[in-house]
Amino acid sequence: MKPQLLQIAPMMTHVEEALENAYQVHRLWQQDDQAAFLGRVGADIRGIATSGHHGAPADLLDALPNVEIIASYGVGYDAIDTADCKARNIRVTNTPDVLNDAMAELTVGMMIGLCRRIPQADAYVRAGRWTGGNFPLTGELTGAHVGILGLGRIGKEIALRLQAFRMRVSYHGRTRQAYQPYTYYPDLVEMARDVDWLVAIAPGSPQTNGIVSREVMQALGPKGSLVNMGRGSLVDEAALIELLQSGELGAAALDVFEDEPNVPEALYALDNVVLSPHQGSATEKTRTGMGDLVIRNLAAHFAGNPLITPVV
Numbered sequence: 001m002k003p004q005l006l007q008i009a010p011m012m013t014h015v016e017e018a019l020e021n022a023y024q025v026h027r028l029w030q031q032d033d034q035a036a037f038l039g040r041v042g043a044d045i046r047g048i049a050t051s052g053h054h055g056a057p058a059d060l061l062d063a064l065p066n067v068e069i070i071a072s073y074g075v076g077y078d079a080i081d082t083a084d085c086k087a088r089n090i091r092v093t094n095t096p097d098v099l100n101d102a103m104a105e106l107t108v109g110m111m112i113g114l115c116r117r118i119p120q121a122d123a124y125v126r127a128g129r130w131t132g133g134n135f136p137l138t139g140e141l142t143g144a145h146v147g148i149l150g151l152g153r154i155g156k157e158i159a160l161r162l163q164a165f166r167m168r169v170s171y172h173g174r175t176r177q178a179y180q181p182y183t184y185y186p187d188l189v190e191m192a193r194d195v196d197w198l199v200a201i202a203p204g205s206p207q208t209n210g211i212v213s214r215e216v217m218q219a220l221g222p223k224g225s226l227v228n229m230g231r232g233s234l235v236d237e238a239a240l241i242e243l244l245q246s247g248e249l250g251a252a253a254l255d256v257f258e259d260e261p262n263v264p265e266a267l268y269a270l271d272n273v274v275l276s277p278h279q280g281s282a283t284e285k286t287r288t289g290m291g292d293l294v295i296r297n298l299a300a301h302f303a304g305n306p307l308i309t310p311v312v
């Protein structure tokens with residue numbers, strides 16, 4: 001008998017095929033009456049395949065008394081209450097590291113796009129405005145000072161790439177990292193005051209909720225740029241919009257938002273922002289690697305082997 005697995009949302013074809021081969025898969029999003037469905041099969045489900053976005057809410061877990069493992073597609077697991085899972089004796093896995101390069105690449109791309117005004121320059125040429133005069137001069141990354149909020153797996157790859165632009169790198173986190181060559185700021189406001197760019201790449205959590213506060217963004221100031229690649233919850237989005245509108249904050253490049261996929265329309269009207277639909281890891285290669293980790297973690301669990309990338 002194949003173990004029974006609950007899939008929360010659609011996944012890449014190769015992941016769905018692998019799951020279908022190894023498990024009896026139930027697709028939650030395809031059920032018209034999810035409560036009735038869970039009442040029927042809930043006690044048979046031993047594993048969950050989900051995404052970082054969908055997570056596994058407590059009321060769902062209440063309906064799955066025999067679930068042993070949640071394999072999540074994504075490195076961030078803020079949509080899963082890991083303490084609750086531990087209490088329920090449920091293992092949780094995520095997909096770290098395989099997405100570091102893609103994330104760092106898009107971060108640098110967003111920064112260049114913002115300071116060299118690539119979206120506006122593209123629109124300028126397409127509108128036939130070049131014949132009427134040259135595009136206005138822009139800023140540049142080279143030599144600027146960047147502060148990284150969250151010098152973790154991805155943050156370190158961003159730092160490496162930004163040094164190719166001869167940028168000075170500082171960082172903020174809860175702990176000083178003894179073997180990192182960058183300047184540590186125990187205080188985020190102080191770092192924001194000193195840097196030209198603030199890159200947020202910390203996890204979503206109750207502790208990081210709103211960590212990029214109005215005060216932090218005011219410290220970054222009219223010449224400063226915020227890049228949020230971590231989670232929308234890190235930034236006070238209402239304050240961000242007000243400060244961008246008033247010019248108290250210079251500019252922002254945003255891949256993540258408070259209420260995805262809903263983006264505040266006020267941001268559409270601003271010329272000093274670059275917007276991206278949460279696509280930091282969204283390359284064929286990287287998403288394939290993430291999917292492979294979901295498959296491998298589930299396989300390891302059901303074979304009684306150590307998990308590849310456990311969270312709890």
Ligand code: NAP
Pocket residue numbers: 075076077096097099103149150151152153154155172173174175176201202203204207208211229230231255256278279280281282
């Ligand atoms: P990681 O290796 O765990 O690094 C997280 C970093 O955040 C650590 O340096 C940690 O430093 C810092 N941090 C954690 N809590 C903090 C707090 N309360 N205050 C200040 N700093 C804190 O994680 P990662 O693999 O680099 O991933 C980071 C996050 O990126 C993910 O959790 C996810 O939310 C986001 N992400 C977004 C996308 C996207 O598509 N946009 C893709 C992948 C990941 P300390 O422990 O010293 O505090």
Ligand code: 8YV
Pocket residue numbers: 051052053054073074075076077099278280281
């Ligand atoms: C994914 C992410 O888009 O890994 C993460 O934490 O935010 C992204 O890689 C997301 O998790 C997919 O649901």
